[in-house]
Amino acid sequence: MTPVRILPTIKSPENLKKLSLKELEELAREIRITILETVSRTGGHLASNLGVVELTLALHYVFDSPRDKIIWDVGHQCYTHKLLTGRQLEFTRLRQAGGLLGYPSREESEHDVYNTGHASTALSAALGLAVARERKKENFNVVAVVGDGSLTGGVAYEALNQIGHLRQRLIIVLNYNEMSISPSVGALSHYLSYLVSGQPFLRMKEQAKSILRSIPKVGWPLIKAARALEELVKKTFFPGIFFEELGIRYVGPIHGHSLPSLIEAFEAAKNYEGPILIHCVTQKGRGFKPAQLNPEKFHSAPPFSIKTGKPLKEDNQPTYSQVFGDTVMELAQKDEKIIAITAAMTDGTGLHRFASDFPDRFFDVGIAEQHAVNFAAGLAIAGLKPVVAIYSTFLQRAYDQIFHDICLMNLPVVFALDRAGIVAEDGPTHQGINDIVYLRHLPNIILMAPKDENELRHMIYSAFQYQKPVAIRFPKGRGIGVAIDKEFKFIAIGQAELLKDGQDLIIAYGNMLPTALEVSQRLEKEGLSLAVVNARFARPLDENLIVERARKARVIITMEEGVLAGGFGSAVRELLDQKEIYHPIFKRFGLPTDIYPMGRPEEIRQWLELDPHSMIEKIKAIYQRAGIK
Ligand SMILES: Cc1ncc(C[n+]2csc(CCOP(=O)(O)OP(=O)(O)O)c2C)c(N)n1
Secondary structure (H helix, E strand, O other), X not given: OOOOOOHHHOOOHHHHHHOOHHHHHHHHHHHHHHHHHHHHHHOEOHHHHHHOHHHHHHHHHHOOOOOOEEEEOOOOOOHHHHHHOOOHHHHOOEOOOOOEOOOOOXXXXXXXXXXXXXXXXXXXXXXXXXXXXXXXXXXXXXXXXXXOOHHHOHHHHHHHHHXXXXXXXXXXXXXXXXXXXXXXXXXXHHHHHHHXXXXXXHHHHHXXXXXXXXXXXXXXXXXXXXXXXXXXXXXXEOOXXXXXXXXXXXXXXXXXXXXXXXXXXXXXXXXXXXXXXXXXXXXXXXXXXXXXXXXXXXXXXXXXXXXXOOEOOOOOOOEHHHHHHHHHHXXXXXXXXXXXXXXXXXXXXXXXXXXXXXXXXXXXXXXXXXXXXHHHHHHHHOOOEEEEEEEHHHHHHHHHHHHHHHHOOOOOOEEEEEOXXXXXXXXXXXXXXXXXXXXXXXXXXXXXXXXXXXXXXXXHHHHOOOOOOEEEXXXXXXXXXXXXXXXXXXXXXXXXXXXXXOOEEEEEXXXXXXXXXXXXHHHHHOOOOEEEEEOOEEEOOOHHHHXXXXXXXXXXXXXXXXXXXXXXXXXXXHHHHHOOXXXXXXXXXXXXXXXXXXXXXXXXXXXXXXXXXXXXXXXXXXXXXXXXO
């Protein structure tokens, strides 16, 4: 490979302005090499970032960041932006503890205007900035970059609605690559690809010409004027299309890897007095064949070999997501009422096999978590058995739908909360640590978490029979390697499990169980006897078991991988208060309310002192302070 020589000279976007087109093109190549080499080591959002190299270069060439404000929707495609805005050294530590976040971060740079990580927020925020600019009589450009996948999110439409209404000066760059993580879904996606196919453009141009020709004398001069305008924005106006009807000028489709076309379009947009959308057609994974051929796999890739495109570590142990997907498949084979729903995460939630085997019982609704929940409500009312698989962090979006549309009506919908707990390299926006808290107080809902992948299967099987809203949380990554039972076992609502006997008590929830057992076993060797209860349910708690044990215990410990305020440990504390059991020393292990950075889960657990060693030391100190032997 030819060496990278221009990129190191780019300390800020200012340095781009002096480059020739040829140099910019060379820079694009160097950026691709840098992204590829880095992400192959660190893992990250490869395909999305390779797709926006030219688009980002053109934005920083035309606009004047940080005076002009660029907002990245989701933000997973911001690597070129980071490389151009003074963070090349830090880029080597992308997504590593203490290194560079894989998303925009106001704490990192003044060029990162708005922190993102969840989809479809950029348009609203951009409008807010544009309105503030007008009120304060300032003069800068606001640019929102949004993908076609993120345009499937309802909040993006709420923003478009108001953008068209207020008609503030605002530039929307639609990064169209036909992909969300999987291929983009829905009617708007079809519509955008129809625009890209060029048919409406050609037809409308012809229609416009013939209308104008039919008006004597005025016609041809108007056509000439229209041509000038066309030249300005690369022959791309579409009167009457969806965005135009909303009051947003539409320009496109633009070749999203052609720097001259992009620069010309952005220059034209800069001078437009109102909201304007530039439809750029890009290719995910551009420049790296394995990612071009399989953009889904390289959307967010673990470290891989550049030579083969294969992950550096192959592991056959199934992930929790796979166990979930396979279990739902197995159950669906016997029960045709089961319907699976995902919000743009078919692969991530382990539902790809279900999708191909039961195409008419599988729905990818797009990045539309709120809609997914209400859609499931309708299915449940009609007697079907929906399971909604959404990552813990993204289900936060649908809090009101879970309350209003599911829990109040006590509808039998199963929620599979994937990536619950500490979620490593994606950082603060992706930690799945709030679900216990945001669900526990809602009426009717049952909350479960398995101690291992085998128990997950039994929980899914049981949840479909409860005839109530149920949320099952489980962590990201591989299971712990236990044997999988062939037969499903029914777990009664609220039934905990005593895993180890002892005088005092550890009550653990979900993935904290292996740690709880290790802690108890190691403490046993030091003469401290603690029983271990696998709570299985955060709601309802197993009152009989917990109360009976708590009455005898001198020390009660709870463990959860979630936020403590209002979490699982709080539920146990409330139960003890209710039963007037005040005497045991009570200690909750979990996450204090905070913003949690990126890092490997083991690292984060160590910082939080949630690793076995730290917990053992703390528990020993409790016994010592209380003088208990
Ligand atoms: C609310 C929410 N749901 C799901 C996701 C997971 N997610 C991250 S990127 C992405 C696809 C985004 O597609 P698009 O905006 O078209 O960007 P592309 O990667 O195709 O460039 C999804 C579904 C998310 N970030 N936020």
